[in-house]
Amino acid sequence: MPNADEELRRLKAVLEIPSGQEWEAAVRLLLRLMGEDPTREGLRRTPLRVKRSLQFLTSGYRRDPAKILNRSFAKVKHDEMIIVKDIDFYSLCEHHLLPFFGKCHIAYVPDKKIIGLSKLPRLVDAFAHRLQVQERLTTQVAEALNEHVRPLGAACVIEASHLCMMMRGVEKQNTRAVTSSMLGAFRTSEKTRAEFLTLIRSSLAA
Numbered sequence: 001m002p003n004a005d006e007e008l009r010r011l012k013a014v015l016e017i018p019s020g021q022e023w024e025a026a027v028r029l030l031l032r033l034m035g036e037d038p039t040r041e042g043l044r045r046t047p048l049r050v051k052r053s054l055q056f057l058t059s060g061y062r063r064d065p066a067k068i069l070n071r072s073f074a075k076v077k078h079d080e081m082i083i084v085k086d087i088d089f090y091s092l093c094e095h096h097l098l099p100f101f102g103k104c105h106i107a108y109v110p111d112k113k114i115i116g117l118s119k120l121p122r123l124v125d126a127f128a129h130r131l132q133v134q135e136r137l138t139t140q141v142a143e144a145l146n147e148h149v150r151p152l153g154a155a156c157v158i159e160a161s162h163l164c165m166m167m168r169g170v171e172k173q174n175t176r177a178v179t180s181s182m183l184g185a186f187r188t189s190e191k192t193r194a195e196f197l198t199l200i201r202s203s204l205a206a
């Protein structure tokens, strides 16, 4: 993205931000724009804290899903559905930079190759720790599993609460959004899809 680099250079020049101080300066500017005084006691360390917090919450850009999934396959005869449900996740909506969070349920039907179960929560975090919309997060998890593990089918269902809806007084106070992505056998076989949905039903909100 050459244009993004160019814009960053221009912004830094306009704001006269010294190198290495970009995050802190940007947060101090935001505090000023809110009508706050960034030099008062309670806010003095806030720019540094916000920087660390945002860097952690967007660390997924530096995680490679291929690397998470490509190691340590086990060869098996197993071709029954494998489900990992109730994976807690926290993400930031790209429209408001406010959190959305909830549960992620993942399933796949292996094609003689299985992966360690602990890889799946790490895969979810790799995508959740980016600026996201729930629909894309759901699709990216299912597609990464499909691409790097090559199962007979991969599926992801996410249910989440969005603070941008809850805090800003939009009418949908208590609703949770549910999104799903079904690939391979989960798309072509109604029976496989139904089995998955039945097995996660107890986890989905009543």
Ligand SMILES: [Zn+2]
Pocket (backbone or CB within 6 Å): 093, 094, 095, 096, 097, 098, 162, 164, 165
């Ligand atoms: Zn939002």
